[in-house]
């Protein structure tokens with residue numbers, strides 16, 4: 185059977201920064217790194233929780249200095265995604281992590297969108313979601329939304345990531361409200377390390393349309409019922425959840441139970457350069473660990489198409505691709 189066509193909805197561009205590219209960019213930008221070679225850096229990718237990962241992930245951002253760097257990072261992800269069967273990707277960018285280091289928002293956004301534009305010519309459609317940082321002051325989140333709006337860059341939506349264990353979702357209502365008033369789509373990380381209530385909060389207070397992760401919603405049966413009834417898309421990242429200690433092993437991951445509960449779940453890679461695989465590898469490993477059937481895989485592929493922020497014509501094309509794959513013996 186050919187590679188399953190997929191839609192990826194939870195992918196941090198910064199999380200696709202492979203050790204080889206980190207070293208190449210460090211050389212290009214004359215940044216001193218404390219790593220001898222890519223394997224030395226890779227050997228440090230042992231995480232105990234989300235924060236231990238974020239510390240290294242944020243430190244590595246230092247090599248991204250110019251619009252060209254962002255272009256090259258994005259182009260490298262798109263090339264790898266194409267081999268993973270990705271036909272449409274909605275990618276996150278932590279804009280504040282770069283403007284906070286002195287980069288101009290336009291330079292970062294233009295670098296990324298230039299690469300996304302070229303992928304469109306090759307049949308891989310994409311959208312850009314600027315993720316607000318929950319660990320930073322909420323005023324900065326409003327400023328980031330303003331920068332997105334003022335830049336004129338083609339941005340599809342606003343998300344929120346970083347640690348969930350600080351601040352309340354309501355602190356970010358002004359930023360999400362501003363984005364919503366200007367027609368941007370909305371999503372947020374919640375229910376990854378944080379409790380089920382965080383999932384309800386981003387839905388009720390920030391009015392998000394999707395929830396990134398959301399796996400801990402499974403601890404609250406009433407919330408599961410609500411998410412299933414409303415068919416709220418949940419962008420689940422199995423390898424990430426295991427590498428960050430959300431679940432002890434893939435065999436204990438709730439993905440299959442989530443499908444069985446009628447939730448609109450999708451499979452994604454989150455930060456593939458750090459967590460041991462792109463979306464194809466996530467599918468492969470979770471299928472083996474949870475003994476997923478062809479029906480489960482078809483449902484996951486269809487869910488991602490339905491959860492994508494695409495127009496009717498593109499959704500129809502994506503539906504056809506998935507149906508064509510499903511019909512292949």
Ligand SMILES: Nc1ncnc2[nH]cnc12
Pocket residue numbers: 196199234345346347373376424454455
């Ligand atoms: N898994 C994750 N959770 C929250 N913020 C992130 N930023 C990058 N990866 C993340």
Ligand SMILES: [Zn+2]
Pocket residue numbers: 194195196345373396454
């Ligand atoms: Zn994420």
